[in-house]
Amino acid sequence: MKGILLTGDKPIIPEGTKMVPVYIMGKKYDVPETLTIQKALEYAGYQLIRGCGCRGGICGACATVYRIMGDHKLYFGLACQTVVKENMVLTQIPFYPYKRRIHDIDNLEPTAETMAKIYPEIMKCVGCNTCTRACPMEIKVMDYINAAIRGDIERCAKLSLDCILCGLCTSRCPAQITHYNVGMLARRLTGAKIFKSAEHLKARVQEIQSGKYEPFLRELIEASEEELKRRYVEEREWEPLDSKEKGWKPQDQRYL
Amino acid sequence: MSGYPESLRESIKLVEKTRAERVEKAKRGEIFKPLTMEQRKEVLSKFHPDYMEGTKRVVNVGPDKGEMFPNELADLLEAHSRINPKDFDLNNYDLETDVLVIGGGGAGSSAAIMAAYQGARVILATKLRHGDANTVMAEGGIQAADQEVDSPYYHFLDTMGGGHFLNDRKIVASLTSDAPIIASWLEKLGMMFDKYPDGRMKVRHGGGTCRKRMHSCGDMTGSEIMRVLRDEVRNHPDKIEVIEFSPAVELLLDENGRCAGAILYNLETEEYIVVKAKAVIMATGGFGRLHFNGFPCTNHYGATADGIVMAYRAGIKLRFMDSVQYHPTGVVFPEQNVGLLITEKVRGLGATLLNKYGQEFVFPLEPRDVESACIIRECTERGNGVVTPTGRLGVWLDSPMIDMLEGEGTVKRELPAKYIQFIRHGIDISKEPMLIFPTIHYQNGGLWMDENARTQIEGLYSAGEVSGGVHGRNRLMGNSLLDILVFGRRAGLHAGEYVKNVKIGKLTLEHVVKYEQELEQAGIKTDRIAPMILPDYIREEVKAKEKTSRYFGTLR
Ligand SMILES: Cc1cc2nc3c(=O)[nH]c(=O)nc-3n(C[C@H](O)[C@H](O)[C@H](O)COP(=O)(O)OP(=O)(O)OC[C@H]3O[C@@H](n4cnc5c(N)ncnc54)[C@H](O)[C@@H]3O)c2cc1C
Ligand code: SF4
Ligand code: SF4
Ligand code: FES
Numbered sequence: 001m002k003g004i005l006l007t008g009d010k011p012i013i014p015e016g017t018k019m020v021p022v023y024i025m026g027k028k029y030d031v032p033e034t035l036t037i038q039k040a041l042e043y044a045g046y047q048l049i050r051g052c053g054c055r056g057g058i059c060g061a062c063a064t065v066y067r068i069m070g071d072h073k074l075y076f077g078l079a080c081q082t083v084v085k086e087n088m089v090l091t092q093i094p095f096y097p098y099k100r101r102i103h104d105i106d107n108l109e110p111t112a113e114t115m116a117k118i119y120p121e122i123m124k125c126v127g128c129n130t131c132t133r134a135c136p137m138e139i140k141v142m143d144y145i146n147a148a149i150r151g152d153i154e155r156c157a158k159l160s161l162d163c164i165l166c167g168l169c170t171s172r173c174p175a176q177i178t179h180y181n182v183g184m185l186a187r188r189l190t191g192a193k194i195f196k197s198a199e200h201l202k203a204r205v206q207e208i209q210s211g212k213y214e215p216f217l218r219e220l221i222e223a224s225e226e227e228l229k230r231r232y233v234e235e236r237e238w239e240p241l242d243s244k245e246k247g248w249k250p251q252d253q254r255y256l
Numbered sequence: 257m258s259g260y261p262e263s264l265r266e267s268i269k270l271v272e273k274t275r276a277e278r279v280e281k282a283k284r285g286e287i288f289k290p291l292t293m294e295q296r297k298e299v300l301s302k303f304h305p306d307y308m309e310g311t312k313r314v315v316n317v318g319p320d321k322g323e324m325f326p327n328e329l330a331d332l333l334e335a336h337s338r339i340n341p342k343d344f345d346l347n348n349y350d351l352e353t354d355v356l357v358i359g360g361g362g363a364g365s366s367a368a369i370m371a372a373y374q375g376a377r378v379i380l381a382t383k384l385r386h387g388d389a390n391t392v393m394a395e396g397g398i399q400a401a402d403q404e405v406d407s408p409y410y411h412f413l414d415t416m417g418g419g420h421f422l423n424d425r426k427i428v429a430s431l432t433s434d435a436p437i438i439a440s441w442l443e444k445l446g447m448m449f450d451k452y453p454d455g456r457m458k459v460r461h462g463g464g465t466c467r468k469r470m471h472s473c474g475d476m477t478g479s480e481i482m483r484v485l486r487d488e489v490r491n492h493p494d495k496i497e498v499i500e501f502s503p504a505v506e507l508l509l510d511e512n513g514r515c516a517g518a519i520l521y522n523l524e525t526e527e528y529i530v531v532k533a534k535a536v537i538m539a540t541g542g543f544g545r546l547h548f549n550g551f552p553c554t555n556h557y558g559a560t561a562d563g564i565v566m567a568y569r570a571g572i573k574l575r576f577m578d579s580v581q582y583h584p585t586g587v588v589f590p591e592q593n594v595g596l597l598i599t600e601k602v603r604g605l606g607a608t609l610l611n612k613y614g615q616e617f618v619f620p621l622e623p624r625d626v627e628s629a630c631i632i633r634e635c636t637e638r639g640n641g642v643v644t645p646t647g648r649l650g651v652w653l654d655s656p657m658i659d660m661l662e663g664e665g666t667v668k669r670e671l672p673a674k675y676i677q678f679i680r681h682g683i684d685i686s687k688e689p690m691l692i693f694p695t696i697h698y699q700n701g702g703l704w705m706d707e708n709a710r711t712q713i714e715g716l717y718s719a720g721e722v723s724g725g726v727h728g729r730n731r732l733m734g735n736s737l738l739d740i741l742v743f744g745r746r747a748g749l750h751a752g753e754y755v756k757n758v759k760i761g762k763l764t765l766e767h768v769v770k771y772e773q774e775l776e777q778a779g780i781k782t783d784r785i786a787p788m789i790l791p792d793y794i795r796e797e798v799k800a801k802e803k804t805s806r807y808f809g810t811l812r
Contacts (some may be wrong), residue, residue: 003636005647006550009793011591012646036592045798049501049523053388054556056596058479059675064462081680083592102491105446148787157448165483166604172421184487196455197443216409217429225421232417236466239405248405255409
């Protein structure tokens, strides 16, 4: 497009950008130091199939483990979010075997017993905190496992809310726990059993099933385009931002 | 320490200079003047990529022969199949099932669950991991008219207005009257909706809504919906078989013209797998990775219009397929994040858009297409864009205004995912603005289907972003997450019923043979193949060195 530099998803590498060696599964490639690990893999010539999903830090497909050569420490990150470093030695862990018990959410109670029955291995947590250190989302993983053990399901749910199911915690746990499935169960139990259900929603579903809105919608389906536009422009009262505080009600209640 | 280089900091200083005054104005309720209808039309026709000359061309094959499509899509429609039908003995299929769902996003997963609830055996085949999809990326929320002051009637009106009154009205009626049923289903499955202690849903406005009906789970609404659905699929391994890394490449029909399965491609072993099915649900999502006009996109890696190509070859017409939604606020700096979405909520919370001099130039809540065109105008014709170190153009989105308007800590609380994404690059968006430019976001149109997700081919259903008609020419925020579940559910329910009585005849790929003939008759000589499956991001320099000229075995 005229006057705008557009390159699809190809990164622009300004002249003079420093090239740094990175070791993809131990093999050396020189890549521009500004790239993310994901784009460095592509720069090197890899066609990604596994280990790449949203490319935006939210799907958890691109879990990556790396060291910096000469440093004993292990680092963890998302390939799509982490910028390469000189002498990075990296591998992706696109899949890690997990445990997932089948359950029926309707027939479970949000208790410590439920958690222990479905995922008994959580009781073997040794408190090493390795899972927390591995989490690229900075989630307090050990704490949510401990909350599950104690039966504080809501806390487990809230602590694990940002989990993107990347599996890095699980790859590191000496107690062989599949943390993210524990968090998943706790969140579903919280949503379904601990949070109060929305009464207004239940009522609305009943109204819909009783056919209350069918004639209103038919009016709109059959209206001329002019009439539809007229109603759109003239008959939609705008709910103010502070409607809840004010207890706002629309004047026109014919179609509620 | 700021993640912005010196060259950008100068312009940031100008933004800071005008900030206090802008906040005062916002507090007084003064806004930048929105465009009139005529002004909107003008800026769209001159600066929106959809309306620009040279961005579209006529397609000369298939059910919409003679219609205009964006160039990059036209290329895929005028392309060869990946396979040669002669190579397949369809009497010997590899797998057999009642319902084949193609695509493991929100639409596909809800369809699979619903079909399984009906007692059907389901195969869910997906290109990447189950859940690696646009669904997981949705931040803002999902609409449903469940408050006492609202009703499906108003949701219907809002949706039509958003789509410029071109939406298929029967489909919109299904969308809006099923919405509360979907919210209630999600609640029962254990989705953690943002709620008040008494269980009432927290709802907000979205662009173009007259009542508050946007439901959310923080800024991870799509992620939460996707992981709950994916988890529920895993509760039914007896009914639903999930096959990952196996995109479909062609549909199968039977001798009576019914849809009867598909051919899958195992991305790892490079085998093709023939799946016979009594019904097929197409749920392959959108097309952002086609990078129209070279724009970056917000979409996931697999958003390559595969379902459009397959169904078009089988005879399904497309609607509104020439309409691409550009989201006004995509990242342009840091270079690592170019194209990623910055949710509309940032503007909803009060941040304004500014040019390189720190001046406002547009009302921040124009419809998405108008807002995008105004930004492009500011950067090109008016020359007021900010230039990044890599030579890209952008304008500022002044997020620090949010804390000043709504109180310290609002940015971190309301936009946690965005906050983390920028802080990783040394930018604290509660203190420094973000640099943005329009980015490809959503496929407004798609496969022709009806209010029960049926296409014109018996046994073929279409659900989610791959479908057209629901949103007309422009989608409202929060209506897509709804769309995928409403029509995923309807497709699953209908297919689940339909397969109880249907008998499938002899399988055929005759439609692919005919399509190839059409290409030839139209004089289209090309080595393009489609569906694309994955975008090609390998550098030319690397490709030039891939000089294998003879293959031995599979090593290439
Ligand atoms: C960044 C972002 C933010 C958004 N925010 C919102 C929001 O706030 N509210 C809202 O309502 N909407 C939002 N949307 C839009 C919405 O998320 C999507 O339109 C919707 O989730 C699409 O769902 P889907 O199931 O149709 O497709 P997807 O979720 O994309 O799933 C499609 C699936 O099909 C698979 N697939 C593709 N091709 C093949 C093939 N050949 N064979 C097999 N499988 C295949 C893909 O891998 C993928 O798993 C947003 C979108 C994006 C990208
Ligand atoms: S890694 Fe495993 S054992 Fe260690 S703290 Fe985490 S859950 Fe417990
Ligand atoms: S909790 Fe585990 S699976 Fe979830 S994001 Fe953190 S490391 Fe990944
Ligand atoms: S590709 Fe999705 S988190 Fe990195």
